[in-house]
Amino acid sequence: MTQLKGPRYDFIKLVSTRAVWRFATVAVAMTGAAYAKDADKAAVPPRELQGKIAYCENCHGVSARGFHGYYPIPRLAGQQPEYLKNQLQAYIERRRTNNIMFNVAHVLDPAMLDALTTNLHNLDPKPLVGPAPKELLAAGKKIYDEGLPNSDVPPCASCHGPEAKGDGQLPRLAGQLSDYLFNKLTNWTKERGQDPKNPDASSIMQPIAHSLTEQQIKAVAAYVNTLE
Ligand code: HEC
């Protein structure tokens, strides 16, 4: 990593020291504590929670493992609660544009958000693997573990973790649908960070998504899709 240079890389390096992320996690944890107090007052009745999860599974698949429909719908199982909450909030605030998820998210109250994201985090179904070709896996693993020093791309592992499990607002990528990942990485600036007055964590991924070629995205997406 040390051979990477340039102001953009310095910025990324700063963030990927994880000191910043630990700080972010503390901030989010404090918000979580505030939510927890609210949740104590108005705990979500188990039947209501199960009903809501069943509703999410209509689109996100059995055990929220993802679903290949008209377009790929992401896996939510095992995802980091802070990341899930931030994305749901991003849809509500239109920082991340998607009309379907705006409609789903804007009716969720804080207690339900807390209960849902904890519950989804605890699901652990096997990844829904495919349809990416297997011969891309080795190249994908190399990008994931080592980055692309010539293109200023740091190792994905430095932020998303060696096993791609994520941490705080850094999402889990393990087991995520490869075609969903492909769509997100090729459309990054059209969907995320859409409110310049309200910048968010999406700006950290933006230069990385931008620097990857379609072939490199296919490879790294195929690789993380196979991780449990
Ligand atoms: C009508 C179908 C539908 C339903 C119901 C639905 N979703 Fe989604 N969800 C989607 C689609 C489509 C996407 C991908 C949108 C995008 O790419 O921005 C998505 C994306 C998401 C994401 C972003 C995931 C990521 O990896 O960034 C989260 C979080 C999410 N949904 C949570 C939920 C939760 C929680 C529920 C239930 C309360 C739910 N969804 C119900 C269709 C649905």
Ligand code: HEC
């Ligand atoms: C400097 C830290 C950092 C590095 C390095 C990094 N990411 Fe990310 N990544 C993030 C952050 C932060 C987010 C959450 C963005 C948001 O909240 O919108 C993210 C989100 C993503 C998402 C969206 C996940 C979803 O469910 O929609 C994908 C895909 C992704 N990263 C892939 C990669 C790949 C592939 C690499 C390596 C080539 C990589 N990232 C390297 C910080 C990083």
